[in-house]
Amino acid sequence: MKFQSVRGFKDWVPEEFIRYEHLIDLAKAILKKYNYQEVKIPILEKTELFIRSIGEVTDIVQKETYTFQDRNQEFLTLRPEATAGICRMVIENGLFMRPKPLKFFTIGPMFRHERPQKGRLREFYQIDVELFGNLTPWYEVELIKMGLKILYSPLKDLSEDEEIKNLFTLEINSLGCEKCRPNYKNYLLSSLKDSQNLLCNTCQQRLERNPFRILDCKNPNCQTEIQKLEPIHKFWCEDCELHFKELKELLEFLDLKYVLNPYLVRGLDYYTRTIFEIKGKGLGAQDTVCAGGRYDKLLEELGGPFLPAIGFAIGIERWELCISQYLNPQTFLERLSPQVFIALLGREQFNEGLKLAEALREADLKVEVLYEEKSLKALLREADKLSSKKVLILGEEEIKEGKVLLKDMLQGTQEKISLEKLIPKLKEEFIYP
RNA sequence: GAGGUCGUAGCUCAAAGGUAGAGCACCGGGCUGUGGCCCCGGGUGUUGCGGGUUCGAGUCCCGUCGACCUCCCCA
Known part of the structure; x- marks a missing residue:
């Protein structure tokens, strides 16, 4: 490294x-x-x-x-x-x-x-x-x-x-x-002077600089001396x-x-x-x-x-x-994963995918798209790894029909849905559940 | 600033002076219209870094950097 x-x-x-x-x-x-x-x-x-x-x-x-x-x-x-x-x-x-x-x-x-x-x-x-x-x-x-x-x-x-x-x-x-406060400080100074040599080195220095700090010293010798003192509230x-x-x-x-x-x-x-x-x-x-x-x-x-x-x-x-x-790790998972993953089947679909992703983002959804020529299997695997709740599958067939395939990754179910109905449907799911 | 333990792959950890490994993760493939499971293949490494001892060092020694623990101190 x-x-x-x-x-x-x-x-x-x-x-x-x-x-x-x-x-x-x-x-x-x-x-x-x-x-x-x-x-x-x-x-x-x-x-x-x-x-x-x-x-x-x-x-x-x-x-x-x-x-x-x-x-x-x-x-x-x-x-x-x-x-x-x-x-x-x-x-x-x-x-x-x-x-x-x-x-x-x-x-x-x-x-x-x-x-x-x-x-x-x-x-x-x-x-x-x-x-x-x-x-x-x-x-x-x-x-x-x-x-x-x-x-x-x-x-x-x-x-x-x-x-x-x-x-x-x-x-x-x-x-x-x-x-x-000065009264207590003076008291500390005068009474600890007598037992000065019983205190640890740092406390002997504290006596000069900041005697209050002696009070929370963890050294056992210092503590026995401190226990002998009148407590602060008396002053x-x-x-x-x-x-x-x-x-x-x-x-x-x-x-x-x-x-x-x-x-x-x-x-x-x-x-x-x-x-x-x-x-x-x-x-x-x-x-x-x-x-x-x-x-x-x-x-x-x-x-x-x-x-x-x-x-x-x-x-x-x-x-x-x-x-x-x-804490439940699940609490944080949502902050890291996309709500919608768009799976594009082939390079010809990239432009439509870009447009769709932007439209969804305008509708306040968290969207991930991969502009990669991968098999549907590979794309779903990616969506799964990212813990995306929904996947939109966009292939030649869907584009021709003006629809997308909406897949629920938790349930494993899917439905073909027209582009007009898509955003209201997703909003209902994620934004006003 | 003082003392101690530790440092090997992305992560968790093996290798008791003799060929650097495992699991998980990752990458590729099985598999260009359906994820999790499965199968096949790949080790991805300046063993923190720099010296030294040794025929040979991840292993021993010194130094250094970093993490952790105690002290100091503090949120």
Whole structure:
């Protein structure tokens, strides 16, 4: 094999693409019901945008971005996530003047230079959802509910199955706000300083850079130290505590199961208060399918007005890995096969076949024609391989009579039918069944 | 970025240092007016790539690229 795709970048062949398309269609249908507006933002942004939003000392910015200089020596970065770009869009286009809340979503590839493994690619697709303009937990609950709805949407027919009911689990936490978060940070710093040499090497570095990340370290030594600490909720201010209490009550009100995870933290600096992750089963080490939270200060920090916001991102490939085993392959077959296959018996029929195919396509039918001199047997074999439901046989005899032979490939039946009656008949079958 | 497992035909996988194979798929034919089934024929290959050891390497060694797993990190 001469060429291989770049490490961590993959092709989507038709069978894979239709799965992607199917999931996107389901997600979009739900997003529309919540009145989210689809937008598109560039894949490339100035590096500075990500440094300012995600945080200069985060791992993502420090070692995972595709950053390079263009021909004008300007530093550019392939987006590792979409929130920063959406915020830039809101500010640059003055969208913050519009009625609140602003509700946007975008679907597209993100890029992170990490070691690839199952459920982790260097180019991966996200459904990114953002809501701007409100501080209350009602919007958070609605957003979380919508996220879960999207994730479960491909499995709607199987929703009674116990295994499927628990395919995704919601974890929540609050990081506190600008008032109370520093207290917890200081507490972490002072109490972990004493046991510093018991922590792993990376955590000793985290102590300097981002002490919150120590909380979700998997190293057992670090975990024993972490267990000794006071949990984060002891440090929340009154407002943050109330906010989180209301959030939990609302989740219960909607019968949404959740797990409180006081050690849940995020790899991006911009989050405040509520954060959440939805984890999927069967993914191995990379089990977070959806993650998000509140980022009230970000727009302001990027030079816009104060506009509190919440959002999440779904990793489409991970989502697909979770649910694909439960999906019926038949669901996708239709997207790949023609509705009508036209079998032309001999070169003399090619012109008529071309005309007929165009007429059927004008009538919104999906049509395949082979302009090849093959036996009827061979042509039917082709139609069978493509899983075409109907075959139109067009030979010398039919053309003379102004008719075609319409064959049903599932039933094996066939009838001779005039050209005038053909389109209404096929429409009845495929378009208004 | 660290450690580990693996890499043979389009796909799934054999070949335990001695002639590169099977099933499925694919192509041609039986079969120019009827698909699925069947029969006959065809191996379609730079054994990921590059070196080395050896009389001889798919097999052993080194490097490299890629996939997967763990760590890191994250969607």
